[in-house]
Amino acid sequence: MRTLRRRTALVIAGTAVIGLALTGCSDSGSGRKSSGSSSSKGSSQGSSKDSSKGSDKGSDKQATPSEDGGETKPAGKPGTGGGGKSGPCTNAETKLTVTAAPRPVNYQLLTLTNTSKRTCTVLGYPTVSFAPDLDGTAEGREDTKPQAVVTLKPGASAYAGLNTSPADQADDGTKSHAKTVSVDLIKQIGNDGSTVQFGQPDTVAVNDLFIYEPKVTYWQQDLDVALS
Template sequence: MGTLRRRAALVIAGTAAVGMVLTGCSDSGSGRKSSNSSGGSSSSKGSSKDSSKGSGKTQDPSDTPTKDDGGKTVPAGKPSKPATGGGGRTGPCTDAETELTVTAAPRPVNYQLITLTNTGKRTCTVLHYPVVSFGPDLDGTAEGREDTRPQAVVTLKPGASAYAGLNTSPADQADDGTKPHAKTLSVDLIKKVGADGSTVQLGEPDTVKVNDLFIYEPKVSYWQQEMDLALS
């Protein structure tokens, strides 16, 4: 602020001299000195006032303390990190951080129980239902059962499991030997669900061997937190 006061004094003292010089200049009639002058550009009225009122420094927005997704205060100047557990936001489970098993269910008839266990170190979510295809050479995937859609997204903490029930064929459909059989099941996870209900798969399915399953109009439940709900 001292520098600004000294500069003001010099301007007042040299007003008459500057006026005489400007009278003899023709800068397109603007009445201002050319920008080529070593004296620099003049500041507008009131620009010498500091909006920070005494701080002498404009505050950087990054210096303001913020809160991360978990509600904890983050020190100024440090980016917040999204929480991955304990109430924070979680992303979809991936094939790399889960383990898949498929076993024959004791009931109902013609059901396989698909179990997905979180073997990773973060909490993750499983979306929609598993995308189940059959091998070695069967086309198509199992149809998702909309009547099993859970009310909330299934969330898995490390070590927890989710379940889905695969109905390989209707109970009243006889196997006459002419219909397809599967010796393997491939299960892929969904990483994104669009507003229109469209889905995007991870594209890295896990494949497991099964005991020559009769496949006819297969259907699969949504992922469930409880085994009984998957097999209902």
């Protein structure tokens, strides 16, 4: 995930005469287009950006970088996609629960409920990590990829099945156990299969799960499909 860097506004001090002289040189020699009728326009724009720091405009929300490193939006209030389609769900506007599934063996059911007032989509499979003993994430089960994008209206839920260990794998006491499960959501999937996450995973306490080669299904609209 890319790191946001603030651009530093360059303030040119001097008299109005020197400012006009510099503007004339920029237009004739540098090849760069003038940003306005005078250099004071660029200066006032930079001042406006600086003065917005600490204001109520997103100051208490973590911004999420766009894929191309350009415009950013607060993670809690993403915009909708083009053509009237909804944007991806975020951790900030969903609620996660992790419960032991009655079947199959060694499965946990991940339930993600849309708690916002907008319709959103859930992409791919959840990025699931474990603590305190394990690094890495659960492997996604490509055989469970749904035919259509999973869309959640306000109050609706999506489901994923987490297989914590194979049925024939015994817990001999030497392998890792998890006391918490963390789930992050995907913001975007590239053409090459690469993903961008929101980076604010939900963490849920679990009852000392035995973890060995964990796998997780894609998000599903149907609970039974997630556990099949």
